[in-house]
Amino acid sequence: MNNSPRIYLDNAATTPLNPEVLEAMIPIMQEHFGNPSSSHAHGRKAKGIIEDARGKIAKLLGCSPAEICFTSGGTEADNLALRGSVNSLGIKRIITSPIEHHAVIHTAEDLAHAGLVELALLDVNEKGEINLNQLADLLQNPTPTLVSLMHANNEIGTMIDIQEIGELCHRHNALFHCDTVQTMGHFSFDLSKGYVDFIAAAAHKFNGPKGIGFMYLNRKNKITPEITGGAQERELRGGTENVHGIVGLAKALEISYRDIVAKKTHIQNLKNTMIQLLQEHIPGIEFNGNPFDQSLYTVLSVSLPPNEAGSMLLFNLDLAGISASGGSACSSGAVGGSHVINACKPGTNRTTIRFSFGKQNTVEDIKYTVENLAKWYAVETA
Ligand SMILES: Cc1ncc(COP(=O)(O)O)c(C=O)c1O
Known part of the structure; x- marks a missing residue:
């Protein structure tokens, strides 16, 4: 039998949990287990822990804590951004590309099949590069539009210039969603520059735990929840928060930025x-x-x-x-x-x-x- 250790070269699928992250999460599960919605001391402690983590993430990204909404991961963050902008912000057209993650493509197709938006797919070349002239041409049309393009492709690694595309979208009054699931924790972001309206992230792609991520949403854009049934996350996402996951996410991002x-x-x-x-x-x-x-x-x-x-x-x-x-x-x-x-x-x-x-x-x-x-x-x- 071959007892040599296995080689893991599938880090775009998921990454091993950093031991420092695990260490930060354990006391949350063992000691600070209160429900953040409870008004007693256990609940207040858990709520404080979440807000502390949110503040740390916002500081690293150059945004306000109120602009971070915790989700179960990248798929949910993408869904919330796309569905939220159609359901709450009057978006009538989504421009995206055929090489986006299915979290974006299937969501956009679903919204189009429901008759809520028109869908436009940009051409890509052999290297997976988007046709920016075509995007600029499409944006001449004043239909209220969300552009959704991923920062880095998870299969082939091709990247976009997030700032250039965000500025192009904003010059034409279109909203810009960027799926940053593969780049969060691997590149630095300065969201204070305002070039993006929504981004999506998942902790397990940068040595954090699975089942936790976030959507950044620019404070100008007020959307209603897709998961209803609770006032958590400033009424953006119902459901008891994954407190230890949130702590693990913040820790993993801090370590990523540090290193x-x-x-x-x-x-x-x-x-x-x-x-x-x-x-x-x-x-x-x-x-x-x-x-x-x-x-x-x-x-x-x-x-x-x-x-x-x-x-x-x-x-x-x-x-x-x-x-x-x-x-x-x-x-x-x-x-x-x-x-x-x-x-x-x-x-x-x-x-x-x-x-x-x-x-x-x-x-x-x-x-x-x-x-x-x-x-x-x-x-x-x-
Ligand atoms: C680019 C991209 N977007 C979204 C997702 C979905 O993230 P999650 O698995 O956290 O839902 C992934 C996961 O592979 C991804 O690579």
Whole structure:
């Protein structure tokens, strides 16, 4: 039996919990378990803990605590922003892209099917870059509009210039929602600049706990809740708060900001090393997205030439002790294709594997992974 430790290269799916975060959460579950809505001392203590965490997050992001609404994670934050802006802010059109996370695309489609909005999808090129001229043209139309574009794509890592797009939207009186689930905790934000109306975040993407995230909503935009039944979160989201999760989220974000430069340097080096080793050892290797340009440093989407090994690749990596994730195109129309690869490279018959790195990964992890890939791909069979 192989007893060597497994290599985890799926950090865009989720990250391991930082022990410092766990340490901060334990006393909340054991001692400060009061319901924040209760008016007695236990409740007041829990309420104070939440507001303290909210204040810390707001300070890191350059916004007001009242602009942070805790949610169960990224999906709910995206839903609340899209549905809230349609239901409360008179939005009649959503402009988005075909490579957004399903939390955005399916929500926008749902709102369109209900006849509440018109939906416009922007063109993307092979690298997953949005057609900004098309966005500018569409924004000439004065229909009340929400633009929803992700800061970094979770499958291929392509990034947008969040400030440039936010300013373009605002020049045309459109609201701007940016799904920052993959970049929160990995980049610094200064929301005081006002270029964005909504963002979404999930703690488990930056070494915090699962089941907790937040939506930032610019104070100009007052929306009503999508989850009703309680006055929590300043009447934006009913339900007893996940107090230990909120504390874990704030702690994880504090640590991320504290260590951001060292983390970025370390992970970018892993990504560069993997690119270089793959280019050296695998003929015909390509990369999805634009890894040499404005690209999320935690994600490398590898495009492998057609080869018999392709269909079994994730399985074989798993057997070799490596956890990574798939995302191949679905040219045959079969179930399981990646909507992102299909939009960027329609009809491709290459195999995609997404490697995503965390601060716990080492250059040795990368070397071992490339060695294994090279076993199956050293000779191009296309
Ligand atoms: C870009 C993006 N948005 C939204 C989500 C959903 O976040 P959660 O799993 O916290 O609901 C994810 C998760 O993978 C993501 O990568």
